[in-house]
Structure formats: C-alpha cells, structure tokens
Amino acid sequence: MKKLPLLGAIALLIAAQTPAYADDLEFMLANESSADLVEFNISSASSDDWEENLLEGGYLAPGYESGVLIADGLSTCIYDLRGVFADGSEVEDFNLNLCDLGGYTFTD
Template sequence: MRKYLLGGLAALALVAAPVSAFAEDLTFMLTNSSSLAVKSFFTSPVGVDKWEEDVFGDNYLPSGNQVNVTIADGRDVCTYDMKFILEDDSEYTENDVDLCSLGEYTLSDSE
C-alpha cells in the first residue's frame, strides 16, 4: 500500500508542476500612444544583464493601439526593464517598471 501511495504522490507532483509555472505569468496592458509603431519589445527582470526574446516576435504594435502582454518567464518578480524598438529603428528603454502595481504601461512621444 505504501509503495502505491508514494507512486501516486510522485505522479501528482509531476502533474502539478506545469500548473504552478502558469501562476508566475505576469499580464499587463501595453498601449502605444506614440506616433510610431513598435516593431520590437524586449523585457528583462531588473538585475538581469541581457534582454529576453522579442515579445512581439513577427508582430508589431501600431500607433494608437493596445495589446495585453503576458510575460511567461516563470519568475516571481514584478519589476522589469523594457526596451522598445520603433519603426524608424529608434530605441527607447525604460528601467525599473513595477508592472504588478501598474497593471498597464503606455508608451508616448514624451517618453
């Protein structure tokens, strides 16, 4: 009986592991109020010295539009650095943004 119970607990732990990864996802609304489209968007937790992969991939965020962004990196952090590459290849970087407390971020020309 004990052998089956331990095997059942191990199987339960394997099934529960992927579910806990989803609990770490961070979702926020990104609004592009700038005059240019955003063609690439990178994030990185504060203190990490390299950018994660492009959140948009092959997509882009046109001027005047917004999108829900999910950072599914499995980390339990709220503060990120963000880098935007605009359609004219100019770059804008914002550091130390607490996305959990904000719940949204707006990029504008006055940045």
C-alpha cells in the first residue's frame, strides 16, 4: 500500500479546530476501490449531520492510504464514515468502532 503525503493534511484538518486530548483517535484510511476518493466525511455516530469534506481540494487515489487523526475531544470510538468517488458512487458506513478496527478500507 502506498502512502499519499498530500493527505497527511487530513489529520491537520480534523485537529486544527480543537486542542489535543488524551482521547484523540488515529486510524488508517485506505482506498482499494477502482476510483479516486474525492470526498471523505466522518462524524460521531451520535450526530445527524456529516462533518466537512476532509479531502477538500484533494483526493485519495486507488491503492493509496493515509493516516487520519480525530481530535474532536469526544471520548467515543463510534463513528460514521462517508466516501464519495470520482465515478459518482458513494459509500456510507455507520456505527463503526474505529478503536477496534484501527483502519478503514474503501473497496468496490
């Protein structure tokens, strides 16, 4: 799996608005689909809304991965994820325990 340095900014985008807490959560995001991941949203499972697009102005190409840091100050591991791809497809996955998973992979 290749790492895409540009998307190291994902961690900065999530962490930029909040101070670091002991409950910060890190996981790997991988794109094993056949299309570029052009939008990525993550929200606490208790939220009814998606947070901003963490790939704004960028993308995660097939075969690449990037580290993600969630520094939202919450003491939860349960999150919802949403990915939108360049081919127009969309994936939503709910109530994921990212502490147990340690990562998430988008596939076809």
